[in-house]
Amino acid sequence: MQQLINSLLHLADNNLILSQRNSEWCGHGPVLEQDIAITNISLDLLGQARNWYQYAATLINQSTSQPINPATEDSLAYLRTEREFKNCLLVELPKGDWGQTVLRQYLYSQFQHVLYEQLQHHGDAQLAAIAAKALKEITYHLRWSSEWVVRLGDGTDESHERMLQALEALWCYTGEMFMPAEYETNLGVDFNALQHNWNQKVAAVLAEATLPMPEKVFMHSGGKSGIHTEHMGFLLAEMQYLQRTYPGNEW
């Protein structure tokens, strides 16, 4: 049960943290339509995170006899510390320029797509239902972000150069998505197959974007087990500020 709960928290945290990062574009997008697009994607990610947190909270409360403070989606999002967050490092990195934002979104959406395709057939009915529901939204995120990677990669000299820089900055954080954490060992996901599938799809989009598929590099990890980059604390400080300062406050 604890393994399943941790897996759900990992799935939720990935989405919540990327949602928070992308929301930094609100009011700052390069053009109005794309400002709306990235914030819409943030909202979808947040909605998916809520589903995962709600399910995790139900299981946490079931496994604790008479909890004093029952877990809720809000307590899981706002009252856990950095070391308790299980998201991949990739999603917590600063948003960078627009090229880095769309590339990160693409790499993550492609990961979500291949992963959720498997999870929608999971033996746990609620887990499968959340994944199947999310997959419909991810289809839109994937198309939008891959189109942007191609547009900028195969664009001007400047945009091509920026995409090369983004690829260089982000690639060494992609490996972690496929390194199963201890709590994922019984999840029933074949991470090797997942990575193979992801690699093929990413290679095709990068080729269309006239960007090179990066060489094998050292892959950073730690996020899945709570060891985060220096950026994570700042993100949480901002995201959790209200509940930390005024506990229990509501809008």
Add this chain to the structure above:
Amino acid sequence: MQQVNADTIWQILETVTDPEIPVLTIQDLGIVRAVDCAEDGSITITITPTYTGCPAMDMIAMNIRLALAAYKNVTVKSVLSPAWTTDWMTETGKAKLQQYGIAPPKGSAGHIPQDGVECPQCHSTYTKLLSEFGSTACKALYQCQDCKEPFDYFKCH
């Protein structure tokens, strides 16, 4: 407590509309999946969310409770499976959308036409996609090339 007639409840639910698109009832959208009236008088309404992040969903659940305030023991339950699809939108609902100025969904889930969506203002099909993400999660933005009006299109989902 006496068992409540489910038909009565369905009729009351006809009055609950989407807060974002008030011309559509929650039935037009296919959000209400079941109404169960138990022998002890309790009522369970099963709804399914459209988009996971849609802020209207919490409000819809609240509006259902308000509409049924005269009844005791009302539970609004949300289920995710089978996942909501625009295929469940009624024909009446689609016609109402069109009249309201939002082009109704056409085609299969996840499909986004680049052009050819009928303009709800002048009915021209000489239109083009501006952005797959519009004013809310469920809409995309198009522009009519004849009357030049931008308009929302309810995405296939």
